[in-house]
Amino acid sequence: MTTLDMEAEAALLDRAKTGDREAFWELAAGSVDPIYRLALRLMKREEDAEDVVQESFLKALDKIGEFQGKSRFNTWLHRIAVNQGLMKLRKRRSDVFSMDAPVGGGEEGDAHFMELADFGSSALEDLESSEAATVLESALEELPIDLRTIVVMRDVNRMSNDEVAQALELPLGAVKWRLHRARTILRDRLGEYFAERVCRTGETG
């Protein structure tokens, strides 16, 4: 995947707006993987994620004339993909319901009152272990959908807070707050895992 600079993006955008499909593809190709990752985290099923990707890119192609270039093209695609994903999830109502359910245990708001142990110097190496990776995977999967979307855009697809705010049409402050909340929930889940693993209690950094 290559990242286009602003100038190259603007030039391709001009061509794409005149109906040049090759230019559109050149503009869009670098976003396929990030959009797929986002769609997979939203939909949790590969076939639905693929549908969301296809529908999002075709929608972008259809609406390219309306894109004003106020955000990066990749940001705009993320916005379309989130909308397509949410629309599809609404059709799968039972899943939406379970995804909006409280996170296991409902203790995520109590972080400030927990005694926090450092995960330990081995934590980062431990992620290589499939067990720790599974804990993180399931913690991410259990995040409420609005928080999960932000973590994926920010920490997986490496978009800036401003780009996330543009993609979700949220105030910057709301993005920052939700990102913080999401990371805190993930941290608490990982903390439980590492605390259990190391059998260490009450030690603060």
Next chain:
Amino acid sequence: MTMKCSEVLACISEYVDKEVCPDSCSAIEEHLAKCSHCRAQVQTITQTVTLVRRMKNCCAQKDMVIRLQRRIVRIDRGKL
């Protein structure tokens, strides 16, 4: 300027992302030097972000990308 724990906790994510202004950064660090609770918060959030960023990321299957490319490059606008 002395910051309270609640003020530090409110901007931990931005601090971890190195997105706080230099003045706030100094105030936060002054607080962290004295407060082990907030230090633990910063450490564990930093580790969490690092772990998330190191997760194995899936990529779109090659045949899916090819299918998408074909649809984009070839289909008629009217069929969208």
